[in-house]
Amino acid sequence: xxxxxxxxxxxxxxxxxxxxxxxxxxxxxxxxxxxxxxxxxxxxxxxxxxxxxxxxxxxxxxxxxxxxxxxxxxxxxxxxxxxxxxxxxxxxxxxxxxxxxxxxxxxxxxxxxxxxxxxxxxxxxxxxxxxxxxxxxxxxxxxxxxxxxxxxxxxxxxxxxxxxxxxxxxxxxxxxxxxxxxxxxxxxxxxxxxxxxxxxxxxxxxxxxxxxxxxxxxxxxxxxxxxxxxxxxxxxxxxxxxxxxxxxxxxxxxxxxxxxxxxxxxxxxxxxxxxxxxxxxxxxxxxxxxxxxxxxxxxxxxxxxxxxxxxxxxxxxxxxxxxxxxxxxxxxxxxxxxxxxxxxxxxxxxxxxxxxxxxxxxxxxxxxxxxxxxxxxxxxxxxxxxxxxxxxxxxxxxxxxxxxxxxxxxxxxxxxxxxxxxxxxxxxxxxxxxxxxxxxxxxxxxxxxxxxxxxxxxxxxxxxxxxxxxxxxxxxxxxxxxxxxxxxxxxxxxxxxxxxxxxxxxxxxxxxxxxxxxxxxxxxxxxxxxxxxxxxxxxxxxxxxxxxxxxxxxxxxxxxxxxxxxxxxxxxxxxxxxxxxxxxxxxxxxxxxxxxxxxxxxxxxxxxxxxxxxxxxxxxxxxxxxxxxxxxxxxxxxxxxxxxxxxxxxxxxxxxxxxxxxxx
Amino acid sequence: xxxxxxxxxxxxxxxxxxxxxxxxxxxxxxxxxxxxxxxxxxxxxxxxxxxxxxxxxxxxxxxxxxxxxxxxxxxxxxxxxxxxxxxxxxxxxxxxxxxxxxxxxxxxxxxxxxxxxxxxxxxxxxxxxxxxxxxxxxxxxxxxxxxxxxxxxxxxxxxxxxxxxxxxxxxxxxxxxxxxxxxxxxxxxxxxxxxxxxxxxxxxxxxxxxxxxxxxxxxxxxxxxxxxxxxxxxxxxxxxxxxxxxxxxxxxxxxxxxxxxxxxxxxxxxxxxxxxxxxxxxxxxxxxxx
Numbered sequence: 001x002x003x004x005x006x007x008x009x010x011x012x013x014x015x016x017x018x019x020x021x022x023x024x025x026x027x028x029x030x031x032x033x034x035x036x037x038x039x040x041x042x043x044x045x046x047x048x049x050x051x052x053x054x055x056x057x058x059x060x061x062x063x064x065x066x067x068x069x070x071x072x073x074x075x076x077x078x079x080x081x082x083x084x085x086x087x088x089x090x091x092x093x094x095x096x097x098x099x100x101x102x103x104x105x106x107x108x109x110x111x112x113x114x115x116x117x118x119x120x121x122x123x124x125x126x127x128x129x130x131x132x133x134x135x136x137x138x139x140x141x142x143x144x145x146x147x148x149x150x151x152x153x154x155x156x157x158x159x160x161x162x163x164x165x166x167x168x169x170x171x172x173x174x175x176x177x178x179x180x181x182x183x184x185x186x187x188x189x190x191x192x193x194x195x196x197x198x199x200x201x202x203x204x205x206x207x208x209x210x211x212x213x214x215x216x217x218x219x220x221x222x223x224x225x226x227x228x229x230x231x232x233x234x235x236x237x238x239x240x241x242x243x244x245x246x247x248x249x250x251x252x253x254x255x256x257x258x259x260x261x262x263x264x265x266x267x268x269x270x271x272x273x274x275x276x277x278x279x280x281x282x283x284x285x286x287x288x289x290x291x292x293x294x295x296x297x298x299x300x301x302x303x304x305x306x307x308x309x310x311x312x313x314x315x316x317x318x319x320x321x322x323x324x325x326x327x328x329x330x331x332x333x334x335x336x337x338x339x340x341x342x343x344x345x346x347x348x349x350x351x352x353x354x355x356x357x358x359x360x361x362x363x364x365x366x367x368x369x370x371x372x373x374x375x376x377x378x379x380x381x382x383x384x385x386x387x388x389x390x391x392x393x394x395x396x397x398x399x400x401x402x403x404x405x406x407x408x409x410x411x412x413x414x415x416x417x418x419x420x421x422x423x424x425x426x427x428x429x430x431x432x433x434x435x436x437x438x439x440x441x442x443x444x445x446x447x448x449x450x451x452x453x454x455x456x457x458x459x460x461x462x463x464x465x466x467x468x469x470x471x472x473x474x475x476x477x478x479x480x481x482x483x484x485x486x487x488x489x490x491x492x493x494x495x496x497x498x499x500x501x502x503x504x505x506x507x508x509x510x511x512x513x514x515x516x517x518x519x520x521x522x523x524x525x526x527x528x529x530x531x532x533x534x535x536x537x538x539x540x541x542x543x544x545x546x547x548x549x550x551x552x553x554x555x556x557x558x559x560x561x562x563x564x565x566x567x568x569x570x571x572x573x574x575x576x577x578x579x580x581x582x583x584x585x586x587x588x589x590x591x592x593x594x595x596x597x598x599x600x601x602x603x604x605x606x607x608x609x610x611x612x613x614x615x616x617x618x619x620x621x622x623x624x625x626x627x628x629x630x631x632x633x634x635x636x637x638x639x640x641x642x643x644x645x646x647x648x649x650x651x652x653x654x655x656x657x658x659x660x661x662x663x664x
Numbered sequence: 665x666x667x668x669x670x671x672x673x674x675x676x677x678x679x680x681x682x683x684x685x686x687x688x689x690x691x692x693x694x695x696x697x698x699x700x701x702x703x704x705x706x707x708x709x710x711x712x713x714x715x716x717x718x719x720x721x722x723x724x725x726x727x728x729x730x731x732x733x734x735x736x737x738x739x740x741x742x743x744x745x746x747x748x749x750x751x752x753x754x755x756x757x758x759x760x761x762x763x764x765x766x767x768x769x770x771x772x773x774x775x776x777x778x779x780x781x782x783x784x785x786x787x788x789x790x791x792x793x794x795x796x797x798x799x800x801x802x803x804x805x806x807x808x809x810x811x812x813x814x815x816x817x818x819x820x821x822x823x824x825x826x827x828x829x830x831x832x833x834x835x836x837x838x839x840x841x842x843x844x845x846x847x848x849x850x851x852x853x854x855x856x857x858x859x860x861x862x863x864x865x866x867x868x869x870x871x872x873x874x875x876x877x878x879x880x881x882x883x884x885x886x887x888x889x890x891x892x893x894x895x896x897x898x899x900x901x902x903x904x905x906x907x908x909x910x911x912x913x914x915x916x917x918x919x920x921x922x923x924x925x926x927x928x929x930x931x932x933x934x935x936x937x938x939x940x941x942x943x944x945x946x947x948x949x950x951x952x953x954x
Binding site: 482493497501510511521523628632634636637638639642 | 728730731732733734735742743773774775776777778779781782784786860870871872873875876877878879880903904936938939940
């Protein structure tokens with residue numbers, strides 16, 4: 001650009017050559033003035049403005065100051081700065097001999113800087129005048145009527161919008177019709193504000209896009225806002241003034257809401273390809289995005305916004321998935337499957353954490369000798385009571401609607417065992433007093449392998465509460481778990497003789513399973529047993545300590561990760577023939593010198609406490625009443641300790657429901 | 665391989681089987697027809713094949729079947745006695761026998777579909793090892809004489825002597841005693857069999873529930889040129905490796921000639937042989953308690 005640019009001609013205006021006078025010199029070309037009313041250019045000396053017809057009788061505007069261009073002045077300033085620095089160094093080197101020259105150059109530099117400042121000011125003023133003139137000329141154009149000019153008229157836009165509105169209303173496309181009218185009006189307003197009605201026409205993209213969303217069954221408040229936002233951005237991008245700003249907004253927007261966009265596009269892609277691809281793709285993209293946010297150098301405020309926006313987004317989709325798309329739409333389903341995959345992944349991580357914690361806890365208790373282990377007996381099917389296929393008939397209900405959750409109760413008990421009594425209830429999570437009714441019945445007596453469909457009904461969803469709620473199914477059942485520990489018995493003198501010969505006593509009998517582990521039957525509870533070092537030594541009457549038998553350690557722990565042990569109703573401890581149960585945890589609660597000890601009621605309550613904290617280990621001290629009976633005339637005897645426990649266990653499974661509307 | 669038929673129709677005389685070789689005594693194993701997989705409440709018949717693969721006769725051996733009687737209750741007498749001839753020139757394979765034993769499952773614990781428990785057979789019996797070795801006795805310890813018929817050196821006996829406890833090595837030692845020389849013999853003994861050595865006196869008791877002291881004691885007798893050597897009556901075998909036993913002969917004059925002779929060693933002990941059969945008990949679907 002050379003010199004301060006005058007206002008350029010626009011529609012129908014003849015181009016005017018820009019003057020380029022030297023500084024402080026009169027302009028070479030005839031000077032132009034600017035109409036004060038319409039800011040259009042006008043040749044000097046004319047009494048009436050050529051463009052807007054306004055009277056220029058007032059003080060005639062001064063011609064635009066001219067001078068060197070900004071670029072020239074910048075170049076000159078740079079050169080002078082270099083010279084001043086060089087001259088200063090020279091002055092120092094010559095001990096002030098060239099000080100006068102340096103001062104002169106410094107003064108010259110100051111003048112140039114001032115001239116540069118002025119030139120910049122002139123340039124910016126000229127630019128704003130030019131823009132203003134362009135828009136005014138567009139509206140005030142009075143040339144022959146072309147289609148371009150016609151559509152640029154606000155009235156025409158209004159007429160088109162109105163006709164479309166009426167037609168769409170007529171064909172019952174009310175929503176689109178409304179959007180057409182709204183868009184038309186907005187385009188008129190934009191046209192008036194920016195003096196460019198034709199750009200306002202871009203707003204008519206809104207009904208088109210809304211129509212497309214409608215076709216895809218994706219019209220939601222959120223999606224409508226996105227469409228309006230998108231079109232607004234598009235319009236703003238057409239204006240030079242706002243382009244830079246919009247660019248910035250878009251850059252920051254993508255940075256801040258990138259996670260949201262990735263998730264959205266991922267779900268969108270699933271709808272497009274018609275299959276749900278592994279969620280790991282989205283997960284990887286999300287991790288990559290968050291890494292980008294964390295490591296990219298960005299202003300802290302923007303970084304903070306990015307994190308807040310994404311956290312809020314995920315909070316919203318996890319709590320109110322219907323805000324994304326209408327229920328049962330393809331988009332909703334794909335987002336929901338994505339969300340479900342993440343929930344599963346998180347719960348998987350949670351379960352893994354639980355497993356690790358349980359393992360560490362077990363190691364700790366084993367190390368301090370307060371934990372006996374066991375292995376679950378091999379079964380064709382896992383034993384216990386299970387809640388399967390928990391679901392809800394309608395995930396989103398109005399406050400006045402009823403909630404119907406359902407599931408299948410499956411019982412896997414052993415063939416020869418007694419029927420299992422199961423009680424089922426359902427309630428709102430963390431509010432057990434808000435209970436639903438169970439259909440067909442809340443109490444079952446199930447035999448062997450049986451299953452039963454159950455329904456949980458809340459007649460009025462308003463009772464449950466507005467917003468996302470979790471309905472918990474709870475099944476409590478009585479169950480029996482048994483455990484067995486094989487043990488070897490030998491006379492102590494025999495054991496010692498063999499050990500003296502550096503022989504393992506059990507090797508002498510060809511026994512390979514030297515440290516038998518307790519076997520417990522399947523179910524929610526684990527029973528571990530331990531009877532000390534094998535083989536168990538039987539003392540002779542002549543030996544000190546005769547009569548004392550091995551101590552049986554019994555550990556109760558959860559075999560399932562879910563659920564909890566509610567109550568122990570019966571405990572049966574059985575020791576091999578020739579042994580007696582002396583006491584349990586130091587309490588003489590068993591019949592004297594009995595081989596079987598059955599505990600019920602208060603004795604159990606005292607033993608286990610309330611609530612029962614697992615793992616729980618009890619120690620049973622035994623006595624040997626007759627070593628010969630234990631051995632049964634054999635050099636070594638194989639006998640088993642048995643423990644059977646009857647208990648009540650409770651399992652829970654939840655299902656989510658969203659209650660909408662205003663609660664009474 | 666030695667051809668059994670030579671040319672011109674002449675038959676080679678068959679070599680006599682070496683009875684006094686091998687390291688086995690009683691070999692006991694469960695017959696493959698024994699029922700090791702049974703159903704709940706079912707009876708199981710098991711058979712034990714016995715073979716005396718050693719050179720000594722077994723007489724009045726005690727045996728016992730050990731089972732987890734809560735689940736595998738014996739229907740037969742679980743202990744008894746048997747005798748079995750050893751290998752001889754007339755019976756080079758040794759005596760064989762079979763014992764049968766019946767058990768019954770009395771039910772499995774509720775909610776348990778299968779259970780596994782071992783059935784142990786154990787036989788306790790007396791056994792004997794007879795070993796002989798050609799050794800050299802040389803009273804000329806200064807080595808002044810020439811043209812000796814043999815030289816004193818250790819003798820190794822490999823392959824056993826038809827019994828689990830074997831003499832593995834003999835070391836003749838010429839020990840000067842005043843003007844004479846006393847031949848002493850270091851006999852190395854080791855249990856090369858699979859079973860356990862117990863003292864001869866407690867052999868049968870080891871297979872009972874009676875209180876007994878189990879020690880791997882071996883009674884020893886050695887003889888050289890018809891004269892019994894001075895040996896310890898019994899020695900306890902080392903748990904690992906060889907056990908060294910020193911026997912001494914009567915002193916000989918240092919001017920006596922060098923000669924070769926046969927050392928005869930007899931070891932008497934008790935031995936325990938064990939066999940194990942894992943028995944698996946399975947419950948049938950819908951099966952009621954026994």
